Amino acid sequence: MYAVREGFRQILRHPTASLATFFTALVSFTLLYFLGLLLWNLERVVQGLERELEVAAFLGRGADVEALLTEIQAWPEVGEVRLQTKEEALAQLVLDYPYLAEAKDLVENPLPDTLRLRLRTPEAVRQVAERLRGLPGVEGVEYGGELTERLVGVLSGSRAAMVLLVALLLLNTLFSVMGSIRLSVESRKEALGIMLLVGATRRFIQGPFLAEGAFLTLGAGLLAVLFGGALYRGLSGALQGLLPFIPVLSLQDLAQTGMAVLLLALFLGLGGAYLASRAHLREV
Incomplete structure (x- = not known):
């Protein structure tokens, strides 16, 4: 409970940095989730065409x-x-x-x-x-392979572009989390030094920073899944109204992808907070 309570307090102490990290993560995870759904859907279309070829x-x-x-x-x-x-x-x-x-x-x-x-x-x-x-x-x-060949080429190119884009976005999110946690560590440098002197372990001290990083990225990830899922459902519904034979992803597929995004968000939040707090606790 101490780590959770202090994590919330640290977010409130630095609202500007926390909001910057939150919205950076929100944009990254929304793009990751929505583009991932689109590529998965395109892959199903290509597979269906290949089966009928x-x-x-x-x-x-x-x-x-x-x-x-x-x-x-x-x-x-x-x-x-x-x-x-x-x-x-x-x-x-x-x-x-x-x-x-x-x-x-x-x-x-x-x-x-x-x-x-x-x-x-x-x-x-x-x-x-x-x-x-x-x-x-x-x-x-x-x-009828011309269309399928073109779609396969588009799919391959889209995968490569998405991998590069996602890597840049996730690195940006990671460094944003690290910057926010670094600010929290700097603001409490003296208090952390006293805690170390009276016998507090580094894991105990790092707890609030890990909670802060997890709250920022998990909150952004959850909003990204809700927003990206609603956007995909709206677009896929409109597409099926025009082309009923086009396959779309089910709610279960969306939920599985959303869980993967949330796990990635948790990993980035904890990983960025751990790296930043570990590096700056050494200085303390």
Whole structure:
């Protein structure tokens, strides 16, 4: 109780430094939480596109279907390959566009037989498509991988940028906590010296400073989770209203990410307070 009570008092003794540390941590944790949710959501979108990614190889007349199936099934990147006959393709086309039902009896089926591939490694879609183009009997290849490849590139770049940004923000928060604790130590330098002379342990003396650092960062972390979660829920709800098929994170996902942010906040608060008080207690 002594550490908790003194931690609160030290925050009130230096309101300007405490507020500066609090708002620095609040900005850092809000960005960390919100950007983390966005990247996690983008990763789910990419994974969903990768699961649905399919490569279509259009066959010419006289193509040796059995030989092509045997060769393609042996490729390590390919998880599944199936033949869609031109009759099946036409039936699917009529199912998707019912107004073609009457026209299909008036003209010869123009659609080719098609091999449809699902890949074990979606990253290899471009290489698989190039290999398919070189096979005898394959007249054309089509795949919807351009969008997925772009999203994967955006995701990779966003991860790198976020790691750099988060590292800078967290370092800024750590040093801000250390500066606030240093001010508290300096203001009580004489009292701390007397406490050491009468036998108080360094851990006992450091307790209030650790509590001060934890209060500042945990309070900022909690507000950041509430604000960032509300912002994400609002944006994701609006997005699903426009694009219902886009996956969004559940409340459980938001809670798990929020707990991780709070643990990080506690670690930074305690770590910054410990480092600052330990360094300055040596001088005392």
